[in-house]
Amino acid sequence: MNLGAHNKNERHLTEKLSTSGFRFTPQRQSVYDVIMHKRDHPTAEEVFIRAKKQMPEISHATVYNCLDALVKSGLIRQVQLERGATRFCPNMEEHCHYHCGACGKVFDMALPKNFTDMPQPKGFKADHYDIAVHGLCADCAGKRKN
Amino acid sequence: MNLGAHNKNERHLTEKLSTSGFRFTPQRQSVYDVIMHKRDHPTAEEVFIRAKKQMPEISHATVYNCLDALVKSGLIRQVQLERGATRFCPNMEEHCHYHCGACGKVFDMALPKNFTDMPQPKGFKADHYDIAVHGLCADCAGKRKN
DNA sequence: GTGCCTCTTTAGAACTATTCTAAATCTTGA
DNA sequence: TCAAGATTTAGAATAGTTCTAAAGAGGCAC
Structure with a gap:
């Protein structure tokens, strides 16, 4: 893995979060990584499943909390394409x-x-x-x- | 009320429904009327409440069934503007x-x-x-x- | 460094919107 | 008139999300 890029990514995340009054947390990093990595518009449930692989103790509610913080910080978008689960998109x-x-x-x-x-x-x-x-x-x- | 317009409306409804393999029913008429009348993008729940005024025995499930039939017949649209309830729109x-x-x-x-x-x-x-x-x-x- | 305040996480309960189920009712066509 | 299929109904079930209360962690004042 490219450590330089990873650090830049993390700085960007921390900065955007704190501008909106949120703290950096490993859970938010993890959720952010999941969405940036496989850019396929996953639902919250899919994000949860993928995040659990890196961080098995992460909870459902935390994933929702993290997604919300990321959306409010302008790092990801939420899209409502049809009835049912909201999807998340890293393309700003x-x-x-x-x-x-x-x-x-x-x-x-x-x-x-x-x-x-x-x-x-x-x-x-x-x-x-x-x-x-x-x-x-x-x-x-x-x-x-x- | 303009009876001529009402009849034309009803003919249009019956025709569009049957083209898509649905029958005309008073419930579908009622749900359609609700949406055509106050064109404010109501949710299924709001349609239910308004339809109940005309037809107090109408059920929740029927409203969903009717909305579905109307959408499939091309008489109304469903729009997903945010998380939560789907809204319905008569503007085709x-x-x-x-x-x-x-x-x-x-x-x-x-x-x-x-x-x-x-x-x-x-x-x-x-x-x-x-x-x-x-x-x-x-x-x-x-x-x-x- | 210690203590306090606030933010965050967690599990699970609660809630909302929707769909499903089974029985009753209605329509249509033979 | 009868049978087959469509529709309606109440209520149960499900899916997705939010809420709650308790525990944990971070950062700032002292």
């Missing part, structure tokens, strides 16, 4: 989620620069955008046709 | 939801014609778009400043 750029309704996979795509040029309700103060496209990924669309 | 045009994080209100805005011109994953077959902007509505943004 404005982007669009392509969600396959058959296999559940999620694909990130960058958005064109001007995409936020849409009419707004008068006086609305926009904070963040959630853009999702639901449909079938190439693999699943192929299977359906056959 | 492609539009964007402006969601106020303080008061919970949702504002529909039409989308520019070319908004779907965004890069897609290769071979992705898009079915529908969910575009949400989270922030503060004019009223709530004003209150925060003071």
Whole structure:
């Protein structure tokens, strides 16, 4: 493992957490690592399972607490693609989620620069955008046709 | 009440339902009416409460069943704006939801014609778009400043 | 360094939204 | 009219999340 990168990552985490009034903890590090490592939009439950491998004593409630702290610190995003579990995403750029309704996979795509040029309700103060496209990924669309 | 419009509405409902293999029922009519009438993106629970006024014996499970049938028939949309309850929307045009994080209100805005011109994953077959902007509505943004 | 205050973690209970189940009822078509 | 299938109902079950209370850890004042 690249120790330099790891330390930089940890400094970034500590700094962002403390700016939002949170402490650095090994549990938060662990949850953050899980999400940064396999960037597949896991649910809280999936994060819990993966975090347990590194830190077997971590609890369910802690994972929720950590995810919440990371979201509030602007380190990860939460996305609500369908009924059911919230998913978490390490990509903080404005982007669009392509969600396959058959296999559940999620694909990130960058958005064109001007995409936020849409009419707004008068006086609305926009904070963040959630853009999702639901449909079938190439693999699943192929299977359906056959 | 305009009986002509009501009948047209009912014909539309019956036709759309049967095209998707569902029967017309008074419960489905009632749930549909609730959503068409006060177009404020209610949750299933809110729909239940309002439908009960017209039809006191309607059950929770039936409301979910009806909402599901209406969504599958393309008569309403379901939107997932945040953690928690799904909301339902009678606006079938492609539009964007402006969601106020303080008061919970949702504002529909039409989308520019070319908004779907965004890069897609290769071979992705898009079915529908969910575009949400989270922030503060004019009223709530004003209150925060003071 | 010690003590105190606050933040964090933990296990488990509680809660909310939704789905499932089984029985009763209604519709439709033969 | 009857049978088959769809729908409704109340209530149980489930999934995802939040809450609670107690224990543990970190940091600051003294």
